[in-house]
Amino acid sequence: MVARPGGVARRGRPRSAQAHAAVIEAATELLLSGGLRAATVDAISARSGVSKATIYKHWPNRTAVAIDVLAERMAREVPLPDTGSARGDLAEQVRRVSAFYATPVGALYAQLLAQTVVDPEAGELLRQRFLDSRREAIRVLWRRALERGEVRVDVDVEVATDILFGAIIFRLVSGHQALTPERADQIADAALHGLLR
Amino acid sequence: MVARPGGVARRGRPRSAQAHAAVIEAATELLLSGGLRAATVDAISARSGVSKATIYKHWPNRTAVAIDVLAERMAREVPLPDTGSARGDLAEQVRRVSAFYATPVGALYAQLLAQTVVDPEAGELLRQRFLDSRREAIRVLWRRALERGEVRVDVDVEVATDILFGAIIFRLVSGHQALTPERADQIADAALHGLLR
Amino acid sequence: MVARPGGVARRGRPRSAQAHAAVIEAATELLLSGGLRAATVDAISARSGVSKATIYKHWPNRTAVAIDVLAERMAREVPLPDTGSARGDLAEQVRRVSAFYATPVGALYAQLLAQTVVDPEAGELLRQRFLDSRREAIRVLWRRALERGEVRVDVDVEVATDILFGAIIFRLVSGHQALTPERADQIADAALHGLLR
Amino acid sequence: MVARPGGVARRGRPRSAQAHAAVIEAATELLLSGGLRAATVDAISARSGVSKATIYKHWPNRTAVAIDVLAERMAREVPLPDTGSARGDLAEQVRRVSAFYATPVGALYAQLLAQTVVDPEAGELLRQRFLDSRREAIRVLWRRALERGEVRVDVDVEVATDILFGAIIFRLVSGHQALTPERADQIADAALHGLLR
DNA sequence: TACTAAACGAGACGGTACGTCGCGTCTTATT
DNA sequence: AATAAGACGCGACGTACCGTCTCGTTTAGTA
Numbered sequence: 001m002v003a004r005p006g007g008v009a010r011r012g013r014p015r016s017a018q019a020h021a022a023v024i025e026a027a028t029e030l031l032l033s034g035g036l037r038a039a040t041v042d043a044i045s046a047r048s049g050v051s052k053a054t055i056y057k058h059w060p061n062r063t064a065v066a067i068d069v070l071a072e073r074m075a076r077e078v079p080l081p082d083t084g085s086a087r088g089d090l091a092e093q094v095r096r097v098s099a100f101y102a103t104p105v106g107a108l109y110a111q112l113l114a115q116t117v118v119d120p121e122a123g124e125l126l127r128q129r130f131l132d133s134r135r136e137a138i139r140v141l142w143r144r145a146l147e148r149g150e151v152r153v154d155v156d157v158e159v160a161t162d163i164l165f166g167a168i169i170f171r172l173v174s175g176h177q178a179l180t181p182e183r184a185d186q187i188a189d190a191a192l193h194g195l196l197r
Numbered sequence: 198m199v200a201r202p203g204g205v206a207r208r209g210r211p212r213s214a215q216a217h218a219a220v221i222e223a224a225t226e227l228l229l230s231g232g233l234r235a236a237t238v239d240a241i242s243a244r245s246g247v248s249k250a251t252i253y254k255h256w257p258n259r260t261a262v263a264i265d266v267l268a269e270r271m272a273r274e275v276p277l278p279d280t281g282s283a284r285g286d287l288a289e290q291v292r293r294v295s296a297f298y299a300t301p302v303g304a305l306y307a308q309l310l311a312q313t314v315v316d317p318e319a320g321e322l323l324r325q326r327f328l329d330s331r332r333e334a335i336r337v338l339w340r341r342a343l344e345r346g347e348v349r350v351d352v353d354v355e356v357a358t359d360i361l362f363g364a365i366i367f368r369l370v371s372g373h374q375a376l377t378p379e380r381a382d383q384i385a386d387a388a389l390h391g392l393l394r
Numbered sequence: 395m396v397a398r399p400g401g402v403a404r405r406g407r408p409r410s411a412q413a414h415a416a417v418i419e420a421a422t423e424l425l426l427s428g429g430l431r432a433a434t435v436d437a438i439s440a441r442s443g444v445s446k447a448t449i450y451k452h453w454p455n456r457t458a459v460a461i462d463v464l465a466e467r468m469a470r471e472v473p474l475p476d477t478g479s480a481r482g483d484l485a486e487q488v489r490r491v492s493a494f495y496a497t498p499v500g501a502l503y504a505q506l507l508a509q510t511v512v513d514p515e516a517g518e519l520l521r522q523r524f525l526d527s528r529r530e531a532i533r534v535l536w537r538r539a540l541e542r543g544e545v546r547v548d549v550d551v552e553v554a555t556d557i558l559f560g561a562i563i564f565r566l567v568s569g570h571q572a573l574t575p576e577r578a579d580q581i582a583d584a585a586l587h588g589l590l591r
Numbered sequence: 592m593v594a595r596p597g598g599v600a601r602r603g604r605p606r607s608a609q610a611h612a613a614v615i616e617a618a619t620e621l622l623l624s625g626g627l628r629a630a631t632v633d634a635i636s637a638r639s640g641v642s643k644a645t646i647y648k649h650w651p652n653r654t655a656v657a658i659d660v661l662a663e664r665m666a667r668e669v670p671l672p673d674t675g676s677a678r679g680d681l682a683e684q685v686r687r688v689s690a691f692y693a694t695p696v697g698a699l700y701a702q703l704l705a706q707t708v709v710d711p712e713a714g715e716l717l718r719q720r721f722l723d724s725r726r727e728a729i730r731v732l733w734r735r736a737l738e739r740g741e742v743r744v745d746v747d748v749e750v751a752t753d754i755l756f757g758a759i760i761f762r763l764v765s766g767h768q769a770l771t772p773e774r775a776d777q778i779a780d781a782a783l784h785g786l787l788r
Numbered sequence: 789t790a791c792t793a794a795a796c797g798a799g800a801c802g803g804t805a806c807g808t809c810g811c812g813t814c815t816t817a818t819t
Numbered sequence: 820a821a822t823a824a825g826a827c828g829c830g831a832c833g834t835a836c837c838g839t840c841t842c843g844t845t846t847a848g849t850a
Contacts, residue, residue, distance in 0.1 A: 016821075037315055040810060051823045056812065107314075113370055114311030117304075118234060123372050131373060152387075158374060159383045162364035167356070170363030173310055173370060175320050176328055177355060186356045190349075194391025209799035210841040216801075237831060248802045253833070407795045407846045430709055434836060445797045450838065501708075507764055508705030511698075512627060517766050525767060546781075552768060553777045556758035561750070564757030567704050567764060569714050570722055571749060580750045584743075588785025603824030604815045610827075631805060642828045647807065 022048040023055055024072070027065045032104045036111040039066060063115050063122040070112060071129045073105045080137050086145025087196060091188040093141065094164055098184035101172050110172045135161055152197055163191050212255065219245040220252055221269070224262045229301050233308040236263055260312050260319040267309060268326045270302045277334050283342025284393060288385040290338060291361055295381035298369050307369045332358055349394055360388050409452070416442040417449055418466070421459045426498045430505040433460060457509055457516040464506060465523045467499045474531050480539025481590060485582040487535060488558055491528075492578035495566050504566045529555055546591055557585050606649065613639040614646055615663070618656045623695050627702040630657055654706050654713040661703060662721045664696045671728050677736025678787060682779040684732060685755055689775035692763050701763045726752055743788055754782050 026048035030039040041062050045052045059065045078100050081092040100106050116123035135158075142157045151160070167187045171179050223245035227236040238259050242249045256262045275297050278289040297303050313320035332355075339354045348357070364384045368376050420442035424433040435456050439446045453459045472494050475486040494500050503524075510517035529552075536551045545554070561581045565573050617639035621630040632653050636643045650656045669691050672683040691697050707714035726749075733748045742751070758778045762770050 019822080035315060041812080042810065045823095049823080051825085052812080053814085053824090054822060057821085061812080062810095110314045114314040116372065117307045117311045117370060118232065120372075127371070127373060131371060135373065152390075155387050156383060159364070159380070159387050162367050162384060163360060163388050166364035166367035167359035168363070169367045169370070170359050173314055173366070174324070174328060175313065175317075176324060176332065183356070186353065187359060190352050190356050190391050191360050191388070192391065193349075194387050194389065208797070208843075210801080210843095212800065213841095238833085239831060242802095246802085248804095249833080250803085250835090251801060254800070258833090407793075407848090409795065410846095413796080435838080436836065439797095443797080445799085446838080447798090447840085448796060451795075455838080456836095504708045508708040510766065511701045511705045511764060521765070521767060525765060529767065549781050550777065553758070553774070553781055556761050556778060557754060557782050560759070560761030561753035561757035563761045563764070564753050567708055567760065568718070568722060569707065569711075570718060570726065577750070580747060581753060584746050584750055584785050585754050585782070586785065588781050588783065602817065604817095604826045606826065607815095632807080633805060640828085642830095643806095644808080644829085645827060648826070652807085 019048075019050045019054055020058055023050050023058065023065060024069060026050075028069050028073075031066060031069055031108050036063075036066060036108065036115065061122070063112070063119060064125055066108065066112055067122070067126050067129050070105065070108055074100070074109070074130065074134075077105070080140070086141070086148055086150035087192060089141050090138075090145070090164065090192060090195075091185075093138070094168065094188040094191075095181065095184050097165060098168050098179055098187075099181065101168060102179050106172065110169075113169070113173065138164070150197065151195055155195055160195050163195065164188070167191065213251075216245075216247045216251055217255055220247050220255065220262060221266055223247075225266050225270075228263055228266055228305050233260075233263060233305065233312065257318070257322075260309070260316060261322055263305065263309055263312075264319070264323050264326050267302065267305055268330075271297065271306075271327065271331070274302070277337065283338070283345055283347035284389060286338050287335075287342065287361065287392075288382075288389060290335070291365065291385040291388075292378065292381050294362060295365050295376060295384075296378065298365060299376050303369065310366070310370060335361070347394065348392055352392055357392050360392070361385070364388065410448075413442075413444045413448055414452055417444050417452065417459065418463060420444075422463050422467075425460055425463055425502050430457075430460060430502065430509065455516075457506070457513060458519055460502065460506055461516070461520050461523050464499065464502055468494070468503070468524065468528075471499070474534070480535070480542055480544035481586060483535050484532075484539070484558065484586060484589075485579075487532070488562065488582040488585075489575065489578050491559060492562050492573060492581075493575065495562060496573050500566065504563075507563070507567065532558070544591065545589055549589055554589050557589070558582070561585065607645075610639075610641045610645055611649055614641050614649065614656060615660060617641075619660050619664075622657055622660055622699050627654075627657060627699065627706065651712070651716075654703065654710060655716055657699065657703055657706075658713070658717050658720050661696065661699055662724075665691065665700075665721065665725070668696075671731065677732070677739055677741035678783060680732050681729075681736070681755065681783060681786075682776075684729070685759065685779040685782075686772065686775050688756060689759050689770060689778075690772065692759060693770050697763065704760070704764060729755070741788065742786055746786055751786050754786070755779070758782065 023044060027039050027044050030043055030047065039062060041052055041055055044050075044062070044065065045055060055065070059068070078096050081089050081096065083089050083092055101109060112122070112126055116126055138161045139157055142151065142160060145151045146153070168179065168184065171177060171183070177183070220241060224236050224241050227240055227244065236259060238249055238252055241247075241259070241262065242252060252262070256265070275293050278286050278293065280286050280289055298306060309319075309323055313323050335358045336354050339348065339357060342348045343350070365376065365381065368374060368380070374380070417438060420438050421433050424437055424441065433456060435446055435449055438444075438456070438459065439449060449459070453462070472490050475483050475490065477483050477486055495503060506516070506520055510520055532555045533551055536545065536554060539545045540547070562573065562578065565571060565577070571577070614635060617635050618630050621634055621638065630653060632643055632646055635641075635653070635656065636646055646656070650659070669687050672680050672687065674680050674683055692700060703713075703717055707717050729752045730748050733742065733751060736742045737744070759770065759775065762768060762774070768774070
């Protein structure tokens with residue numbers, strides 16, 4: 001039998017990994033073009049050619065699909081910096097994260113964060129698949145800075161993380177002002193001022 | 198005859214203030230007991246005795262009703278402090294806001310903030326009816342502090358606001374740790390450390 | 395001051411004949427262009443500039459307005475024939491009625507007849523304002539024919555009327571075939587064949 | 592594998608015959624107790640336990656459901672007569688149809704006929720699912736009578752059908768007089784008088 | 789010339805039903 | 820035995836008319 005033009009998936013049994021990838025791809029496109037709203041299970045199914053039942057076998061709900069899309073993108077696009085100084089590393093990380101959030105994928109993160117509040121299970125999932133590893137990365141930077149004696153000993157690392165990134169998240173979520181690189185620098189400066197020795 | 202204060206005389210039967218109030222009351226109850234999810238237009242209509250059509254004449258959608266509920270509560274429950282010092286006022290405000298967010302109504306705010314991201318119109322409305330006035334309150338405190346020479350001149354008030362409340366919002370929205378009064382104090386301390394002279 | 399015909403002098407502002415006429419005109423336009431469906435009270439009000447409340451003071455419901463429109467048109471457009479023979483008169487009347495029903499106003503009649511079945515009050519009204527006078531006209535023709543000895547004595551006039559016009563109504567209402575003049579003639583011929591001596 | 596009788600094998604879950612039947616049953620009850628008015632889609636859904644969405648997948652609107660109810664009843668309750676003579680068959684059929692229309696289901700037919708006029712799509716459906724087969728039955732009787740030489744050759748079968756049943760329909764729809772068996776006989780007699788040789 | 793009562797336009801109101809959408813589950817035929 | 824196709828119950832959406840009900844504004848007749 002001749003292969004189909006365009007490499008369209010064949011129907012039938014041997015398709016599991018392929019179906020998974022097709023869903024992620026279709027979901028990514030929908031999420032980037034129309035946001036979380038547009039990525040309905042029906043739409044993903046129609047676009048990917050994967051049946052709804054199969055999607056529900058791979059993920060518990062549509063939010064979980066979106067979280068997978070986000071986690072994959074974030075890991076790929078925002079690696080940890082190492083500039084040699086705590087101030088430099090932390091400021092650079094704020095800048096990178098801020099830049100990432102300004103992209104369409106960043107907007108997706110805000111939408112997922114939002115979903116979290118209404119749907120606790122999605123929240124747990126988002127934390128597991130995404131947030132925890134990001135916070136852990138900050139803990140590494142902070143520990144490094146502590147060893148170098150660059151930061152205040154009396155400030156908890158969790159509080160520090162909240163302060164450094166909370167302002168950015170706030171801006172991202174509430175949308176009262178744009179999240180420009182300049183703003184990100186100002187925020188990093190002012191926040192670090194209270195955290196460094 | 199004197200023209201009405203603030204407007205032309207409207208023709209036709211005026212909107213029923215009673216219906217409006219009944220909707221707000223029913224919505225409040227539903228929001229507090231079941232969150233944003235439970236406050237469907239059908240449910241509000243059934244509980245308030247106000248018809249769906251009327252609700253849709255007063256508000257564009259259910260989110261707008263919830264925003265009105267929130268705005269009313271927040272205005273009533275979180276007045277501006279005046280302790281005599283900038284540090285005191287700002288720290289006290291962070292504490293109050295944080296305490297408010299820990300209540301069921303505060304949880305509602307998080308849910309609305311969430312909705313905002315998915316629904317830009319709701320975002321605009323939330324900013325108009327709620328956020329702008331809260332931020333304006335902070336600006337007043339900041340200006341007072343500037344006059345007293347207590348805060349850094351080179352920090353923009355918008356950045357300061359983001360830092361002071363962003364961390365709280367972050368915690369509220371992402372739910373990685375509980376928002377206790379102690380945490381609120383720590384956050385206020387560390388953040389203010391970077392903002393005061 | 396002259397006493398009003400048939401009534402006490404009424405206090406207050408008299409009913410506006412102009413409003414009445416405007417409603418009839420707007421309703422006629424709506425009925426002819428979009429049928430009974432389109433002639434909603436809201437639409438009539440908007441088009442005529444007469445308020446809904448006023449319309450409901452002049453008529454009990456929208457069907458009553460349509461009946462008035464129909465009655466006025468029918469009376470104006472289909473007078474009784476007098477050709478000199480029973481066969482001629484009756485056949486001519488079948489032809490005229492049939493031609494009238496083929497017009498847009500005739501279609502309206504079918505729609506009202508239909509409404510009748512669902513809404514008994516409308517049925518009573520339609521019979522009073524419209525049907526009774528039409529049937530009475532046939533009775534006159536029939537009596538004339540009886541005197542001339544042209545029709546069967548053993549056939550009840552009501553039955554005769556049903557047969558003569560029922561076929562046309564059937565066609566009009568069920569729409570299985572068009573109501574052409576030729577068909578009307580054929581129907582008149584075949585039906586009269588069973589009624590004449 | 593052998594192709595299915597009358598069609599290609601359909602993919603996916605087949606439509607539930609059970610749901611279909613439940614809708615028909617619930618609709619029948621509602622129609623008989625409260626007429627076309629009472630048979631709203633919401634009510635049918637509630638009574639049958641079948642969701643609105645499913646009902647709308649099986650039928651385009653509520654009128655179509657009622658038409659199916661009617662067609663099923665009529666086919667079951669009014670079989671074609673065969674008395675041996677054309678006069679007998681046709682007269683008997685007029686009597687049977689007339690008796691059927693006098694029942695609550697008959698009243699439903701009138702209401703549907705009514706709906707038809709306002710809603711052309713419903714009209715087409717009613718003709719397809721109901722009227723055409725009834726008229727075909729008459730054509731069979733007429734042909735049989737023609738072969739026996741009992742009816743006039745110069746009368747079209749469509750015209751004959753209109754005359755025989757139009758009077759009954761007229762009475763049914765306009766409600767000017769009751770549709771008694773005696774009247775039905777008189778109508779059959781007078782009408783046939785003009786159609787027989 | 790006022791007064792007053794009814795009718796008026798504008799439009800809000802409670803109510804009922806509409807037809808649609810998305811969810812997450814299920815059933816059948818296919819491969 | 821995993822899939823695609825797609826039907827299903829559920830619940831909510833936002834809209835359309837219905838007929839009723841305020842409002843503030845004419846418009847005549849009455850005092």
